[in-house]
Amino acid sequence: MSKALPSRSENYSEWYNELVKRADLAENSAVRGCMVIKPYGYSIWEKMQQTLDKMFKDTGHTNAYFPLFVPKSFLELEEGHAEGFAKECAVVTHYRLKTNPDKKGKLMVDPEAKLEEELIVRPTSEAVIWNTYKNWIQSYRDLPLLINQWANVVRWEMRTRLFLRTAEFLWQEGHTAHATAEEAVAETKLILDVYANFVENFMALPVIKGVKTENERFAGAVDTYCIEALMQDGKALQAGTSHFLGQNFAKAFDVRFTDRNNQLEYVWGTSWGVSTRLMGALVMAHSDDDGLILPPNLAPIQVVIVPIYKSEEGLQKIDAKVAEIKQNLQKQGISVKYDNRDTQRPGFKFAEWELKGVPVRIAIGERDLENNVAEVARRDTKTKQSIGLDGLTEEIIKLLADIHTNIYQRALAFRNEHITEVKTYEEFKEVLENKGGFVKAHWDGTSETEEKIKEETKATIRCIPLDAEKVAGNCIVTGKPSAQQVLFARAY
């Protein structure tokens, strides 16, 4: 608490790392690339989970649980999938340790307990799940199958970053099976809308919906739909993906069904996921040099109340009033914390709750009681006002809604200011270097050009936007014809 955070303008990356740790969201563990999600951080993730889980259930999905391990031979079955994940996976080769005869108190792998077939710690569960679906699907009556799983997955990333890129992360992965391509595509888009709705209305973060290019597509998918958000440093962040798998996994795992005409057909599939990466997006999108700014809809504590007192007697009077205020707020479903610690001064508490991003802070002193008012501060604008205690609950409800709208609009304005249309590759590089954000440009549709741009500028095509007007033009690099502008950016 004592030392100030690094500022965003000086060192955005340091600011992020320090903020995640000091606000008690997460920290690096002793296990390479794996993080510990601390209680405060986890309580935000729980709110995300609960909200999304309800959205999935409201759209007809149910949860299930599939094994952590993927046999190596399963991964081999879908070629693109195998290529995408084999290079960065944790491989279980043995099932026992034994005492090391040469080193007292030490353990070693027991060479006699070698697995016949290596097991991969799931990087994603398509392989295991489609192998299961094979037994669950015989007829069109078994379809659609709309299943989600909340799980941990492991991808052996070399350079890791709290929440944004960790060897192990938590996520949900939906895996659905359908009788027709149309149904599967509709499911893919439905989920993209669920994700966009969640990120915009709960995380207060505007997103652009789009389709990935072949280079950026999920390994094993026919099409990858995504939502892309912009962080305060001008880098993009992929916030969620929804994949139309075509019949790829059905063919790899021989999942066929008898359709209404009694024909045997391969099943159509989708998969979709969001992860603890969203926690990183949440931090990066809204927070400032004093700490987190949490959107009210996901803040574990929405209102914190701090008493300002000079005597034990004064505190008792405040305690009584706060009990009443707290009860009124809780009745409206607002989560409130009364910080009456006697070990810390108000200034310390203010700074701590600022750091932790609590949307609204109420301070009540003895004189406030006499005047029947409280000082209400909002985290997003750092403005304060005196509010009468009689109408306090209503004012707080309005304030929480205002805060959501304000931080959403702030992020939207920033994002919109950072979509720059360019006509030439020179301009493209100049914008990337000096301004950042999304760069809207024509591209000839080839992987070669995309690769060249990535190598030269570190920018990737974030997406081909779904809702954009299609205006033809010429590729900024090759001059070849292009049907539609795409969005480039440097990205997390």
Place this chain on the structure above:
Amino acid sequence: MSKALPSRSENYSEWYNELVKRADLAENSAVRGCMVIKPYGYSIWEKMQQTLDKMFKDTGHTNAYFPLFVPKSFLELEEGHAEGFAKECAVVTHYRLKTNPDKKGKLMVDPEAKLEEELIVRPTSEAVIWNTYKNWIQSYRDLPLLINQWANVVRWEMRTRLFLRTAEFLWQEGHTAHATAEEAVAETKLILDVYANFVENFMALPVIKGVKTENERFAGAVDTYCIEALMQDGKALQAGTSHFLGQNFAKAFDVRFTDRNNQLEYVWGTSWGVSTRLMGALVMAHSDDDGLILPPNLAPIQVVIVPIYKSEEGLQKIDAKVAEIKQNLQKQGISVKYDNRDTQRPGFKFAEWELKGVPVRIAIGERDLENNVAEVARRDTKTKQSIGLDGLTEEIIKLLADIHTNIYQRALAFRNEHITEVKTYEEFKEVLENKGGFVKAHWDGTSETEEKIKEETKATIRCIPLDAEKVAGNCIVTGKPSAQQVLFARAY
């Protein structure tokens, strides 16, 4: 649906396996020892999770998340712990696969991607968590630390059984740190009470609280408290454990704090867990030869409504009435499913919902509508009654409470009939062989005698009961003095 279940009396074990699969709770996966928890089974587990999670939070605990992997050297630090878990663990040795140059389309472990230190897939998280607590705890002000984690764990069991013993299972593991031994013991007991409360009031299953003997203690604990339940085949099942860890892990991981007198002391710890094993207990405790009998407090569907109609017009009338009934029940927080599938006949539906253990079934026909009644069947007793539609909601509420009480009392009566006090080892063996259940006997307190009994009879000491009267006597095997009878049983 077509074939009857094996009966409990013929083959209890087959009955259990078949029931778990046919009621859509779980099935074996293609990954050795790992199960797939199917949507219906998972929805029961979700209710268990939600209920327990609220209980933990109401007693001051918060959730967090720690890494899946335990470095081998961490496991070595607490000797007893290492011995207990090293023999059955999944070991990650490599972090990459590569294409096999000798076999087209095949993958192999990349020998160049060998980890410097092997990682164990967590069998439990004491080691990783205490290594983290070391950094979180400096002063008595940092205590108590009351943290829980919902996670998957892996123990490489050789003989597995759906829910009861699987290589991977889901659980919660609480890990708390305290300033004094008294506080830690109090926490251990508090959690034991939470578990007993949950199992009795939600699973409708009576339990005996006790302490484990040294042989049965958790690897690394000073004392293991447990709750033990009895299944219908007379075998016991450990439903939950709560461990007083003393300072064992604090010493192994050097976790010390400055106490109020400014002295540096080792921290006192506890850990506690329940797992998807409870799903097995739930099935085994109440179900019958027709299928599951779910306790109303955990049933994902509490009431199913089946229309009995002869014409489309009749169905429409029933539909309208059912919409009303359903709404009234849902207003009272009761989960209702209206099974209006036109592909199946009522008899088929009745059998299916019986198999799936739905506590209450309402059947409504056209004549019932005229008489303003419905036929209400309860799953536990298989009795039916005609109930007037006007008071239906109130009757259903009463019925659900009745069903809970009835199946709890039934299990309690069975359990109490199956606690047999014996004076001699002959009698002991005779009871185990012909009656089963708990056998209450004097034991001399030595591991040798306990081992001998286990080898000769397959019975273990389930616990030294906490609430039992302490009457001295003589060990049934050695005749040596014993301060208190203990409970033996064959167990899952």
